[in-house]
Amino acid sequence: MHSPTLASPILIGRHEVRNRVMCLPHDGAFVSRGLPDPEYAAYVARICENDGVGLFVLGGTAVHHNTWHNDRHLRLFDPDIVPPLRRMVLAAQAEGTRFVVQLGHLGREMRSREPLTPIWGPSEEASPTNGEVPRAMTGDDIAEARAAFVEAARIALLAGADGVEVHAAQGYLLHEFLSPWSNQRTDGYGGALGNRMRLVREILSEIRATLDPPILGMKISCLEEVEGGLTFDDVRNVVTRLGEEGLLDYVTLTVEQGFHNHMRDGGYPQGGLRGHTRELKAITGTPVVVSQRIVDGDVAADLIASGDADMVGVARALIADPAWASKAVRGEHRAIRPCVACAQDCRVSTSVSPIGCAVNPSFAVFEQGSRLRAVSGRVLVVGGGPAGCTAALRAADAGARVDLYDARPRLGGRIRLAGHAPNRTQFADYADYLEREVEGEAAIVPHLGRTVRPEDFGEAAYDLVVVAVGGAPYVPERVAAAHPGAVTVDALLTGDHVPAGGPYIVIDPNGEWPAANATEFLTECGLETYHVTDRSVLFERIPRESRDFLVRRLEEGPASPFVSARVTRDDAGFVLTSRLSGQRVRVAAEATVVWGGAARSNPADLDGWRRVGADVIAVGDAVSVRGLSRAVHEGYLAGSRIRSTSAPV
Numbered sequence: 001m002h003s004p005t006l007a008s009p010i011l012i013g014r015h016e017v018r019n020r021v022m023c024l025p026h027d028g029a030f031v032s033r034g035l036p037d038p039e040y041a042a043y044v045a046r047i048c049e050n051d052g053v054g055l056f057v058l059g060g061t062a063v064h065h066n067t068w069h070n071d072r073h074l075r076l077f078d079p080d081i082v083p084p085l086r087r088m089v090l091a092a093q094a095e096g097t098r099f100v101v102q103l104g105h106l107g108r109e110m111r112s113r114e115p116l117t118p119i120w121g122p123s124e125e126a127s128p129t130n131g132e133v134p135r136a137m138t139g140d141d142i143a144e145a146r147a148a149f150v151e152a153a154r155i156a157l158l159a160g161a162d163g164v165e166v167h168a169a170q171g172y173l174l175h176e177f178l179s180p181w182s183n184q185r186t187d188g189y190g191g192a193l194g195n196r197m198r199l200v201r202e203i204l205s206e207i208r209a210t211l212d213p214p215i216l217g218m219k220i221s222c223l224e225e226v227e228g229g230l231t232f233d234d235v236r237n238v239v240t241r242l243g244e245e246g247l248l249d250y251v252t253l254t255v256e257q258g259f260h261n262h263m264r265d266g267g268y269p270q271g272g273l274r275g276h277t278r279e280l281k282a283i284t285g286t287p288v289v290v291s292q293r294i295v296d297g298d299v300a301a302d303l304i305a306s307g308d309a310d311m312v313g314v315a316r317a318l319i320a321d322p323a324w325a326s327k328a329v330r331g332e333h334r335a336i337r338p339c340v341a342c343a344q345d346c347r348v349s350t351s352v353s354p355i356g357c358a359v360n361p362s363f364a365v366f367e368q369g370s371r372l373r374a375v376s377g378r379v380l381v382v383g384g385g386p387a388g389c390t391a392a393l394r395a396a397d398a399g400a401r402v403d404l405y406d407a408r409p410r411l412g413g414r415i416r417l418a419g420h421a422p423n424r425t426q427f428a429d430y431a432d433y434l435e436r437e438v439e440g441e442a443a444i445v446p447h448l449g450r451t452v453r454p455e456d457f458g459e460a461a462y463d464l465v466v467v468a469v470g471g472a473p474y475v476p477e478r479v480a481a482a483h484p485g486a487v488t489v490d491a492l493l494t495g496d497h498v499p500a501g502g503p504y505i506v507i508d509p510n511g512e513w514p515a516a517n518a519t520e521f522l523t524e525c526g527l528e529t530y531h532v533t534d535r536s537v538l539f540e541r542i543p544r545e546s547r548d549f550l551v552r553r554l555e556e557g558p559a560s561p562f563v564s565a566r567v568t569r570d571d572a573g574f575v576l577t578s579r580l581s582g583q584r585v586r587v588a589a590e591a592t593v594v595w596g597g598a599a600r601s602n603p604a605d606l607d608g609w610r611r612v613g614a615d616v617i618a619v620g621d622a623v624s625v626r627g628l629s630r631a632v633h634e635g636y637l638a639g640s641r642i643r644s645t646s647a648p649v
Contacts, residue, residue, distance in 0.1 A: 163215025385413020394639025515596025
């Protein structure tokens, strides 16, 4: 018998699913006043087209009014959702994709929104993430919740969905009932596992008995990262019992439930849950979906071929490249635009804007409403980092001829450098992807290892000049004066400064990645390292999904963090002083200071370039240093200014 592949169809419930790729539920937030916007159906179609995902699961839904938290949260309890939801369902089904709607209730993770609307939880225990204290649900509340899940399932099926998925993961209401840590009840819904899983069983049973959807699934966390919490043994028992009762057509296993963390960053290994899914598959006949940071198509293919999972669940990788599934199924792994697991645009507040992606500018919220002047078709791009490469590719896609110059021997800019830091290799992968895309585009001529100035070109030589010269590391004069010999993070990562001896003092003025990269790099070298910031929170501006695990990794090495602190120097060496406690720590005079501040823009000379191009624009770090997302999106918009002479404006 042949092993299945990503392209193999699979029977889920009463439906055949065309391949083994699931789009995991996530909150796209193309929503107004709780109802899907037309753009949501277009978003679904992009992910499903060209033999894309086999199964699309819609997330970000509220089954009851007391868990609806903002206007961009889907009101699955509102019958008015049926027509716009049907458009989404049809968009998927027209491409051959099965469409499932997740049924969610936040429980005590909900924030108080309306008067006289209590937050629900199994017990009166405060949420560890937002501090809200729920009402311990009464018997009437439990009956109301059960009815809300069933009614939401009815509405989803009325819209034409192929099935529904019950959300019992990530610390939300049904997970709270399953967990012996959050469920302190002494009635029939608390205590032994059979009681704690009673509400989940009742909801699934009633949906199966009254609605009999073609597909009925469940999402569950593999365990809980807290003493006395849900264990993997509990999870195996839950899945086995529900499967034996015919209540599950599939189960999606997601990562350990920890405070604040529903997804993992680049430090988490791809396929990291395969041991759990392999064990779960061995004891249940229910199809098992493996999830969490599956980015590479070859990893996904191996998860299926090895038998460690029946399907792979992907979300962020599909946001980075909506064609991920079709490329992976065809084995075109190198053509996939890689997700860099930065947890930035895809995790912005969905109450403000729809979902975005740092490396996929086609989802750019910045583009909405832009009125870009069209010009003709010769383009010069100065700088081959993410902004410059994106501008060149966008202009070439419109039919322009592009000359791309960069002083470095390889494309990718400083994002390639970031890939040298521990647990950040995905950024180097993205640089490699950009390089391959540029080299594979016949309309782009790369000129590498060449520094160019406006005087190297004739006047009005190009229709559009994109200045993407990026930024460069530096040590501010005041820091250099106070700490002679201070080095930059770039010097560490490039090898210009070879770490030796120690100790090291990393000064972190911004709470961002450069200083964090330096500290993790030095601790992996086994060097005594002090991370000092004058901010009150460590790594304050790093997304929490990355911050929590970064701190855990540093706890295992020779790193000493100091918050609300400053570094001074006297005749005996360095002094680290906490403003909060007054604690003073002395560090030997031979310590090396690493300045972890941001880079500064390279000179753009726009006046000079205006003699070369009819239209000139600076993008990315050449404007100001604001990170990868802005660079990519501004490059995309700059390239959008061009239209070939034969292309309509």
